[in-house]
Amino acid sequence: MANTLTSMLNVWYQQKDQCQWVLATIFETQGSSYRKSGAHMMINDLGQYHGLLSGGCLESDIMLQARRCWDSGEGRIVEYDMTEEQDLAWKLGIGCGGVVKILLQPVSKQNDYLYLNKVYSRLSQNGYCYFAQQITSGEPQVEYAELPSTAQVKVEQWEHKGQVFLKQVLRPPINLCVVGAGVDAQPVVEIAAKLGWRVVLIDPRASHGRSNYFPDAFEIIKAPLDSLIENADELTWLAQTDALIIMSHNVKLDAQGLLLSLKSSAKYVGMLGPLHRTERVFTQAGLNRDKFERPFANPIGLRLGGELPESIALSMISEVHSFLAQKDAKSISGIV
Template sequence: MKEIKSIVAAHEVAVRNGEASALATVVKVDGSSYRRPGARMLVTENGQLTGAISGGCLEGDALKKAQMVIFSEKSMLVTYDTTDDDDAKFGVGLGCNGIIHILIEPILPEVENNPISLLKRCLEDREEKVIITIFNSREKRSVQTGTCLLLSETINAQNSGADPLSDSLQSFARDKAEEVLRKKHSIITPVDSQFPLQAFVEFVPAPIKLVLIGAGNDVIPLTRLADVMGWEMVLADGRSEYVDPIRFPMVSQYLVGTPQEVLAQLTPDQRTAVVLMTHNFNYDFEIMKGLFPYTFPYLGVLGPKKKLEKLIENLETAGIQLEEAQLQCIYGPMGLNIGAESPEEVALSVISEIMTVLAAQQPTHLRDRQGPIHIDESENA
């Protein structure tokens, strides 16, 4: 989501400067690559790049082709075969061992719901969305439909610049969007066995929201790392002198008050992590009690295990009996075991644990993983 935010912001700057631009999107990967489908890069006519479609290996060539797209105002599908032993033609030994298909589309401001407009709508709220991009990898010189639909439970937006979609294609898109929303991961699927069209049906979740209860100095490195990740942040504390935008410039919402006043303004969802870091047992307890039942996936408690045990005992005394599923979303002491000591190391440990939990993964060394490290988006429909 951070990449989408950066691309939308860069496009707005380009528009103000009167510069045309194009959007490059990885729509399919056969084998391995540094970036997966959904990776994007905005290219302006003066060569400014925002985002990335590789580890830096393909950007130079993609820049030249994007400027051709800007000039012609016609989309282009480009394929890079990094399985070729002679990959020096890209200017560097890639070592990715994959075939990467990249769709480059001109961004025409006069076109309603152009690709950037659809991306911008992904940032308007915390609703899960699906972006559908249709491409023809067998006939690359043919007209590419491109990024054409944004769908969610409340949105059905079509790129008016693309060829009008037939009723059957729109029905196909809605069916696949429902499937992707249900499974919560992207797929790449043939549109019709009679035609060479394929659809990249991309799941776009809401950004992770980090609710920080506590504004001590040890929270500062946590906000810095979360900002690098592109997470939304809410900071709350009962001490107004601590909740200072100068100390926490990356935070988007600041809350000051009693636990009850803070709780009234919190709206945690399935992409929210809450961490209790006030170093005030009673304040943490009131927040923990007020958030029950826990409908969000991660509640982190700073401090030793005995502190969490005492918090749970107090909840039981208050008449709140936690079930096993509710206990499973509470992490205390919070963080992965990476040998963290300093506040910065603890922040890395906590950020890593939150990522693991929200991605429904088990922390392990990638070298010990059997098979590929990424989900295969391909679907043989």
């Protein structure tokens, strides 16, 4: 299931002229709702949808509403009121207790694909962009512009000349670099990819990093790490890295991973292993942990419990996720 906008657009782009498509966007919510304003879903006339706007409860009706867009060639606004007993959402037994308003817009060559081809190209090239949709029935109206990477990601409604737009600043997928491609790296790559992250996997060892073991990796690099460090200024993916995880289980490779992280744009660096081993890695790298120039997590991960590789991977990715999102990773309910 493609849930991030870039993943959805990747599926759409391959078939954009082979099917009829509708872009569904939540533009307003009140009370409780599964997704919030700015969430997207792509729907085609084969009965397929990519992304979710609810927990799967509303999607079948949204599909029916989308067919009316194809018939008319115009956009529609639909509203689901989970507080009203006569509303369809209530009858479906959703019971979230909120209101969700959704804008449906047909996407076709005739309306310049709502500029989604430009959005897809920009996000795929690790760029930021501005995307605004007029909240109205009838002929779809959108605006698009490229933005610098310093742009603040946000979603808001904006009124201009009597028209209301949903305005978004969209960012590219999170770029995760993983140094070490052993068996325990498989669930790390898989979970990150499910989140829509782009994972670059590095391991020069011949027995590691085989593509059939890591089908979800965006790229697998087999070059020696010292050559990557030496040529760091020429590596675009390194300059785009948001987070870097070191887990080769080899002191020398881990030390090189530390040195590589200092050449990257990583806002988070984490290393698998106990503290006493980490001291050996820093010594091997000729670095001082107390003066390391990146936010550094070791032992990496949240205290989730569990000893299986999948549990450890979940723990690590959860910490990276919360750090990049600037959240505290505490229990929402307070039960723990």
